[in-house]
Amino acid sequence: MRVLVLAGLSFIIFKWVLIPIRAEGISMEPTYKSGSLNLVNRLAYRYRKPERGDIVAIKLAGPHVLYVKRIIGLPGEHLSIERGQVYINGAPLGESYVKNRRPWEVPELVLTSREYYVIGDNRGMRAADHDFGRVDVSRILGRVIF
Amino acid sequence: MSRRLAIPAAILVVLVGAGIFAWTTRETSDEREIRARLDTLRTEVNTSTKDGIGTALHAVQIGSYFSEDAVVELGDGAAPIKGRDTVTGMVARLQPRTAAFQMKLDDVTIEMTPGSNMADVLLTASFARRNISTGEESLDAREYALVMTKADGTWRIARITAIDTLR
Numbered sequence: 004m005r006v007l008v009l010a011g012l013s014f015i016i017f018k019w020v021l022i023p024i025r026a027e028g029i030s031m032e033p034t035y036k037s038g039s040l041n042l043v044n045r046l047a048y049r050y051r052k053p054e055r056g057d058i059v060a061i062k063l064a065g066p067h068v069l070y071v072k073r074i075i076g077l078p079g080e081h082l083s084i085e086r087g088q089v090y091i092n093g094a095p096l097g098e099s100y101v102k103n104r105r106p107w108e109v110p111e112l113v114l115t116s117r118e119y120y121v122i123g124d125n126r127g128m129r130a131a132d133h134d135f136g137r138v139d140v141s142r143i144l145g146r147v148i149f
Numbered sequence: 150m151s152r153r154l155a156i157p158a159a160i161l162v163v164l165v166g167a168g169i170f171a172w173t174t175r176e177t178s179d180e181r182e183i184r185a186r187l188d189t190l191r192t193e194v195n196t197s198t199k200d201g202i203g204t205a206l207h208a209v210q211i212g213s214y215f216s217e218d219a220v221v222e223l224g225d226g227a228a229p230i231k232g233r234d235t236v237t238g239m240v241a242r243l244q245p246r247t248a249a250f251q252m253k254l255d256d257v258t259i260e261m262t263p264g265s266n267m268a269d270v271l272l273t274a275s276f277a278r279r280n281i282s283t284g285e286e287s288l289d290a291r292e293y294a295l296v297m298t299k300a301d302g303t304w305r306i307a308r309i310t311a312i313d314t315l316r
Contacts, residue, residue, distance in 0.1 A: 004156060027288045028287060028288045029287075061314065061315070063256065063273040063290060063291070063292040063314050064255070064256040064257075064258065064271045064272050064273040064292045064293075065255065065256025065258065065273065066256070067255040067256050067273070068255045068256065068273040068275055068290045070290070070314065070315065072315075121315065132287075134314075134315050135315060136313075136315035136316050137315065137316045138314065138315055138316075142314060
């Protein structure tokens with residue numbers, strides 16, 4: 004009976020609360036290396052909103068393939084990237100987690116009340132090879148906790 | 150309730166729950182056919198052919214998964230690809246490059262009215278490729294909306310639209 008309960012609890016936890024994921028690709032380096040195992044807390048945003056600096060899992064057609072990105076822009080903010088430097092409402096954003104920077108350019112945009120701006124930590128790669136941009140809040144599945 | 154009764158009762162509840170879940174999520178034969186069709190398309194795409202005639206036949210084979218008036222919209226400012234022949238031609242031209250790709254299809258959801266000859270499909274396609282010079286493997290995942298139609302008993306892709314998850 005105890006084994007059954009434990010198996011049931013593990014199933015519930017790893018299916019609906021903490022989702023194990025394996026990072027593939029280099030867009031979040033050096034924070035997450037390709038092949039690293041991480042956990043996504045699906046309940047992280049039940050009682051609070053996503054914050055700048057949070058690393059989040061973003062769903063595509065479903066929960067089996069996810070983007071893992073860092074939130075740098077919040078709803079309603081003006082954001083631009085000039086020569087690799089991110090500006091929020093005109094002020095430069097300090098990003099200690101970025102180790103290499105290429106001169107990416109993103110013209111100023113305004114996020115709607117449902118949008119966050121997400122990007123990977125690896126800015127040393129070509130912008131064309133990197134998926135980043137605005138995402139609707141409904142696509143944020145949870146917070147990557149390690 | 151005594152312990153002797155509690156265990157069988159719990160097992161019964163789990164079994165009934167599983168039965169209800171299986172009943173409510175069961176697929177129709179058309180949905181199973183669409184899944185099988187996409188699965189064979191994936192296998193076909195992942196089968197590389199490098200010799201001339203083989204390449205052409207392979208492209209025709211992949212083209213047969215598309216309806217005659219199929220439209221493929223890949224976004225990013227690219228012009229839509231229209232017609233099965235154009236799709237087949239592009240597949241033939243791209244094959245030396247796509248041979249280095251491995252395609253995976255995940256999170257396939259199918260919406261259709263039972264008995265209808267049209268289905269809306271949503272899926273995530275992932276393309277893993279190895280850089281020939283560096284040996285580094287990269288993965289590109291994207292969400293696609295498909296419209297599939299059934300003609301002469303066969304499901305074919307009538308439209309593919311790439312969805313921008315991040316804009």
